[in-house]
Amino acid sequence: MESTGYVTLARQSGLMREMETIAHNMANAATTGFRQQGLVFSEYVHAVEGGHSLSMAAARVKKTSTAQGILTQTGNTLDLAIEGSGYFQVETPDGVRLTRAGAFNVSSEGDIVSSDGHRVLDLGGAPINVPPGELSVQVAADGTVSAGERLLGQIGIVEPEKGADLIREAGVLFRTDAPLSPSTDGKILQGHLEGSNVDAISQLTRMIEVQRAYEMGQKLLDMDHERSKATLETLIK
Structure with missing residues (x-):
């Protein structure tokens, strides 16, 4: 798989984890003492001997909000x-x-x-x-x-x-x-x-943003697939 596919899939994986976190927050918006969580996106960089370094994004670290609930x-x-x-x-x-x-x-x-x-x-x-x-x-x-x-x-x-x-x-x-x-x-x-310190409005807004970002990533994967397919067809001919 080319770097475009790796980068996009890593981003899609992180967005899926964030969507799961947002859904969990929304489901507990009325739970006594619940603390809202978010995800921290990070980048891993690995040195490659004789070539460019490799990097991969991840969203695995969860951060808990300490804001006061109502x-x-x-x-x-x-x-x-x-x-x-x-x-x-x-x-x-x-x-x-x-x-x-x-x-x-x-x-x-x-x-x-x-x-x-x-x-x-x-x-x-x-x-x-x-x-x-x-x-x-x-x-x-x-x-x-x-x-x-x-x-x-x-x-x-x-x-x-x-x-x-x-x-x-x-x-x-x-x-x-x-x-x-x-x-x-x-x-x-x-x-x-x-009560819960979940900000339902901001979580709903973020959910829409994540959904749109995921759809854009999927379109990019589809376009990259079509490009690779067209290139192979041309070479075969």
Whole structure:
């Protein structure tokens, strides 16, 4: 295959991945705590001995948006939203994960858990237990959880070091290999939930742009095929 075909196919492959990402964002525009993702296009250059270097474009790196989602007041005691930076820590079978989805409740064992049943952790990585029958749970802006005058713990709001990668797992969960530290400006709003930060209008606009770009690439491939076909037919004659 000639360089024109390689370049175009690499571009088409990247555009397909971006379309999949956009579709995933659009499908989660109403998901609590969802973070919009985008793709970073990069170029790989390989040196060739005695000739010109080879380059290939790719779109494999996903970037997660940290923009604040819309905060909605619910009035529910354990609906918690983070205003500012940071993430809640939850305990999953695969280890500690980060999330912005704060629709919590109390399990049958008395632990504060996420909607998926994962235990919510404090800054020290321990679960927070609510005494049986306790209805007057209060959560302060710094995450301190209390029932009446009794202190139950402090929900941790943490963030990875600047520039660290957040790897999306199922739904609204993220993992990172970077060290975690307490958030510097995040605060908790009790009785609120943070919605998805997907900008539906910009995503729809980008979807149209990607579709048109893909169609143009397909036309270029068709034209290159016809050119090669015509050249071969001429040589055969």
